[in-house]
Amino acid sequence: MAKIGVLALQGAVGEHMNQIKLLDHEAVEVKTGNDLCGIDGLILPGGESTAIGKLIERNDLLAPIQALAQQGIPMFGTCAGLILLAKKIKGSITPHLCLMDVEVERNSFGRQVDSFEVALAIPSIGDDISAVFIRAPHIVTIGEQVEILATYEERIVLARDGQFLGCSFHPELTDNVRILQYFIGMVNEFSKVPR
Numbered sequence: 001m002a003k004i005g006v007l008a009l010q011g012a013v014g015e016h017m018n019q020i021k022l023l024d025h026e027a028v029e030v031k032t033g034n035d036l037c038g039i040d041g042l043i044l045p046g047g048e049s050t051a052i053g054k055l056i057e058r059n060d061l062l063a064p065i066q067a068l069a070q071q072g073i074p075m076f077g078t079c080a081g082l083i084l085l086a087k088k089i090k091g092s093i094t095p096h097l098c099l100m101d102v103e104v105e106r107n108s109f110g111r112q113v114d115s116f117e118v119a120l121a122i123p124s125i126g127d128d129i130s131a132v133f134i135r136a137p138h139i140v141t142i143g144e145q146v147e148i149l150a151t152y153e154e155r156i157v158l159a160r161d162g163q164f165l166g167c168s169f170h171p172e173l174t175d176n177v178r179i180l181q182y183f184i185g186m187v188n189e190f191s192k193v194p195r
Helices: 013-022 051-056 062-070 082-084 178-191
Strands: 003-007 026-030 041-044 076-077 086-089 100-105 116-122 125-131 138-142 147-152 155-161 164-167
Touching: 003 013, 003 062, 013 026, 013 178, 041 082, 041 178, 051 062, 051 082, 062 076, 076 082, 076 100, 076 178, 082 086, 082 100, 100 147, 100 155, 100 164, 116 147, 116 155, 164 178
Parallel strands: 003 026, 003 041, 041 076, 076 164, 086 100
Antiparallel strands: 100 138, 116 125, 138 155, 147 155, 155 164
């Protein structure tokens, strides 16, 4: 059983927690640095990236999360969580956690009223993966080690950079848990690495 932390400062926290429990793993709300102790993976949920970024700093979580990354702990960012992970944000000089070697563009699929759901074919995960896009970002550029896992309308919407997994959409708002299962697989990979 993996112990998965969910950054619980704003956004779709409960939905991620429910899916983790559905897969019979332990879900932990992360609000302080102490909550990070002993977790095997960390999910950064959707919400409002600027607000979450400020709350990360206010709750003194920036350095502890970056320290976890240094240890190789897998991290999964959905929508705003992808923006938090990115090393570059288009049009912004200040990234947040600066961990995943991608540049993202915010709100690239329109406003809240333009939200939509589509089925994606993701070769390494499966066909007909439900993806809910809400004020979604997309990945503009990637580093040499980054693997593109899915695109939509010729825009990168799911990618992996080693221990980091980032997606533009909200898999937690659907009944499909296959992307979470993929992340749990990353967590299990890390647990087998000698340290």
